[in-house]
Amino acid sequence: MAHTVDFTSVSTAGLESSPVVEALAGLRANEARYFKNKYDHDFAVVPASEAPEIVEWVHGILDDERGLEIASRPLEVTEFVVDGIRMAYVFYESGLSINVMYTLEEGGKRAVGFKLSDGMEVPEELAAFTFARQRSKLAGTIRGSYFVIKREH
Secondary structure (H helix, E strand, O other), rough: OOOOOOOOOOOOOOOOOOOOOOHHHHHHHHHHHHHHHHHOOOEEEEEEOHHHHHHHHHHHHHHHHHHOOOOOOOEEEEEEEOOOEEEEEEEEEOOOEEEEEEEOOOOOOEEEEEEEEOOOOOHHHHHHOEEEEEEOOOOEEEEEEEOOOOOOO
């Protein structure tokens, strides 16, 4: 069942098995605040088990574009379209968040973003990426990286 992520009162619901649960909840809330402020979109998530097609789409892009396989278990997902951009998010037990920004119009921007929750190590499968740091009131220090999607998905 979907629930809208509240970024004023951060909840760990759905993420309890993560060793960095508070930071991951803050990261999820940070994303919710961004989409509410920029697009007036309510960021609603469901358990990954209820929407395996979202996980499959994201994992398919990772494999096809970079041969990446994420070791951590997906906990929650969301997918929506805002301003002509298909967005998909997967939040993992390790504290990792992966998002796919896929502009529907030909020639638009398409990328995969990685965000690491405060307190987690860089996963082995992402060791080749350079992560930039950003501060967030909701999530502490977020480390992020990305790559551009080159193929059709």
